[in-house]
Amino acid sequence: MAIRLHTVSHTYTAINQPAVHALKDVTLTIDATDEFIALVGETGSGKSTLVQHFNALMAPTSGTAELFDVTITAESFKDKSIKKTPIRKRIGLVFQFPEYQLFEESVLKDVAFAPKNFGQSQADAEEKAKHALSLVGLDDTYYARSPFHLSGGEKKRVSIAGILAMEPDILVLDEPTSGLDPQSQKMLMDVFESIQRTTHISIVFITHDMNWVEAYAKRVLVMQSGELVFDGAPDALFNHPELSVWKMDLPDRKKVLNYLQSQFKLQTPMDDFTQLLNAINGEGDQ
Amino acid sequence: MKNIVIGRYIPGDSFLYRMDPRVKLIALFILFVAVFVIDELLVMGLALLGILVLLPLGKISLKKVYFGLRPLLFLLIFTFVFQILFNTQGRLLGTLRLTFDPLNVALSVGIFAAWLFLKRFTSFTFISFLVMVAGVLTLLSQLTLLASFGSFTIAIYEEGLLFAIFILLRLVIIVTLSTILTITTKPTDLNLGLERVLKPLKIIRVNTEEIAMIIGISLRYIPTLLDEANKIILAQASRGVDFQEGKIKDKVVQIISLLVPMFIISFQRSDELANAMEARCFVPGKPRTRLNQLTWKPLDTAVLVVTLTLMIVSIGVRILW
Numbered sequence: 001m002a003i004r005l006h007t008v009s010h011t012y013t014a015i016n017q018p019a020v021h022a023l024k025d026v027t028l029t030i031d032a033t034d035e036f037i038a039l040v041g042e043t044g045s046g047k048s049t050l051v052q053h054f055n056a057l058m059a060p061t062s063g064t065a066e067l068f069d070v071t072i073t074a075e076s077f078k079d080k081s082i083k084k085t086p087i088r089k090r091i092g093l094v095f096q097f098p099e100y101q102l103f104e105e106s107v108l109k110d111v112a113f114a115p116k117n118f119g120q121s122q123a124d125a126e127e128k129a130k131h132a133l134s135l136v137g138l139d140d141t142y143y144a145r146s147p148f149h150l151s152g153g154e155k156k157r158v159s160i161a162g163i164l165a166m167e168p169d170i171l172v173l174d175e176p177t178s179g180l181d182p183q184s185q186k187m188l189m190d191v192f193e194s195i196q197r198t199t200h201i202s203i204v205f206i207t208h209d210m211n212w213v214e215a216y217a218k219r220v221l222v223m224q225s226g227e228l229v230f231d232g233a234p235d236a237l238f239n240h241p242e243l244s245v246w247k248m249d250l251p252d253r254k255k256v257l258n259y260l261q262s263q264f265k266l267q268t269p270m271d272d273f274t275q276l277l278n279a280i281n282g283e284g285d286q
Numbered sequence: 287m288k289n290i291v292i293g294r295y296i297p298g299d300s301f302l303y304r305m306d307p308r309v310k311l312i313a314l315f316i317l318f319v320a321v322f323v324i325d326e327l328l329v330m331g332l333a334l335l336g337i338l339v340l341l342p343l344g345k346i347s348l349k350k351v352y353f354g355l356r357p358l359l360f361l362l363i364f365t366f367v368f369q370i371l372f373n374t375q376g377r378l379l380g381t382l383r384l385t386f387d388p389l390n391v392a393l394s395v396g397i398f399a400a401w402l403f404l405k406r407f408t409s410f411t412f413i414s415f416l417v418m419v420a421g422v423l424t425l426l427s428q429l430t431l432l433a434s435f436g437s438f439t440i441a442i443y444e445e446g447l448l449f450a451i452f453i454l455l456r457l458v459i460i461v462t463l464s465t466i467l468t469i470t471t472k473p474t475d476l477n478l479g480l481e482r483v484l485k486p487l488k489i490i491r492v493n494t495e496e497i498a499m500i501i502g503i504s505l506r507y508i509p510t511l512l513d514e515a516n517k518i519i520l521a522q523a524s525r526g527v528d529f530q531e532g533k534i535k536d537k538v539v540q541i542i543s544l545l546v547p548m549f550i551i552s553f554q555r556s557d558e559l560a561n562a563m564e565a566r567c568f569v570p571g572k573p574r575t576r577l578n579q580l581t582w583k584p585l586d587t588a589v590l591v592v593t594l595t596l597m598i599v600s601i602g603v604r605i606l607w
Contacts, residue, residue: 057520057524080530088526089526095520095521099554100514100517100521101521101525101547103542166525166526
């Protein structure tokens with residue numbers, strides 16, 4: 001088990017302001033290999049806070065977070081002899097807004113920044129950076145360009161490449177598809193899938209789009225006001241009676257299926273279009 | 287980062303919160319004048335005492351004021367030490383002759399290094415710093431075993447010491463008063479108050495609304511930018527930047543990796559803000575109405591009377607003493 005959270009709670013406190021309970025007793029485990037997890041939940045449900053616990057950027061207010069072989073608690077987080085950087089190399093976290101991390105004068109240098117921080121030589125770091133950039137679909141014409149003159153989607157890809165270049169064991173993405181056009185969204189999700197298939201690393205992504213959950217995720221985590229309310233397969237989630245209570249939507253494919261089923265008054269629930277078409281045609285023949 | 291209080295409004299309820307922002311600004315100005323008029327250490331001490339009485343009355347904890355003072359701690363100590371060292375007026379109180387020889391210099395460097403190392407594990411960095419300085423001074427003045435290669439005499443004069451304390455008190459009082467203002471006043475109220483207080487300057491064609499707007503926006507954006515800085519620190523930390531560790535060479539890169547996104551984001555924010563203001567048809571200098579109207583309460587009159595009295599008293603004391 002690579003990430004093991006045990007009754008993790010996190011409370012934000014500020015001077016003279018009511019405390020905000022962002023996480024309440026979250027217990028979950030994530031393997032180091034072959035996981036493809038979607039993390040969903042309405043805005044403010046604690047998703048971003050949760051993923052920041054994955055790579056020791058935050059410490060639980062109570063509970064423990066075992067990240068590979070390091071145990072992070074409220075006390076051990078303050079202990080400077082426990083190094084957090086090695087954890088962050090193994091569990092790479094991509095933030096939602098690329099503006100928060102781009103700073104170098106060229107795309108290549110910016111992507112090579114993380115591997116260099118983890119002790120790679122300049123040449124090795126650039127090699128890794130080039131590989132990571134090719135993975136996200138940016139060719140060598142981008143290497144010398146300034147990251148600040150790129151479009152929003154390109155910046156996003158550079159920021160993702162910046163984490164991929166560290167070659168993490170687990171890749172955590174905070175809304176990787178937000179702010180992108182539909183084609184780039186699909187392209188990026190395909191990139192993550194092929195990375196997952198070829199390298200077998202675990203990937204966790206936050207999303208609001210159920211279509212991505214259905215198309216890519218093998219496992220879904222649902223957060224609601226700081227609590228982990230569902231942990232299971234996407235299909236189990238879509239058939240879950242409390243789906244609307246969690247303010248979740250069905251993927252478009254499911255909606256069309258359900259609509260056609262109700263229009264044609266079919267009794268048996270169906271899960272793919274061929275089956276449905278057959279049923280409809282069969283009815284027509286009778 | 288989270289505990290920086292400069293310019294940050296902290297909700298609460300006391301007479302300081304209920305006062306009209308105009309009155310707060312005028313009262314602050316009057317008190318500043320009073321504090322600058324005072325030229326006696328004793329009176330300055332009384333003024334500090336007054337502040338210490340005011341804080342519990344206004345339900346503001348000392349801790350919050352301390353957080354306001356902390357960023358200026360270095361400046362305060364710096365002024366204090368320089369006054370003591372270089373002011374040579376008045377009676378000589380005592381001298382401290384520091385002799386440097388290879389042994390005691392090496393030991394002093396050792397003590398300094400030990401402090402640098404130990405400060406990670408204690409929460410009393412400031413107190414341990416004072417202890418460290420005292421230790422080094424004792425060592426340099428008392429212990430000379432090897433041939434010395436130089437010496438320096440610290441002479442402390444009565445006037446210098448008193449003046450150093452005097453300046454320190456004055457700075458502490460001024461910063462505390464300003465911190466009280468920003469803690470108890472919402473930026474929007476402060477802005478409105480400032481605009482109204484500056485209004486008479488319109489006669490000499492000063493665009494007071496714009497000045498108030500600029501100050502208001504700056505105050506409003508301090509917490510926002512601090513939050514942004516925190517997010518950048520986290521984003522860079524997940525790329526392996528360890529802001530607590532690193533050699534000086536690494537530190538430079540760390541700071542650049544924080545400052546560049548900071549600048550870019552600030553410019554973006556200001557651009558967005560300008561667009562948002564234009565989209566709502568903001569025209570600089572046009573007369574506009576306000577959602578919240580300021581009301582003058584008996585409390586405000588009372589506060590003005592009290593502060594004016596304090597100022598007159600301090601002027602009177604200065605003339606008559």
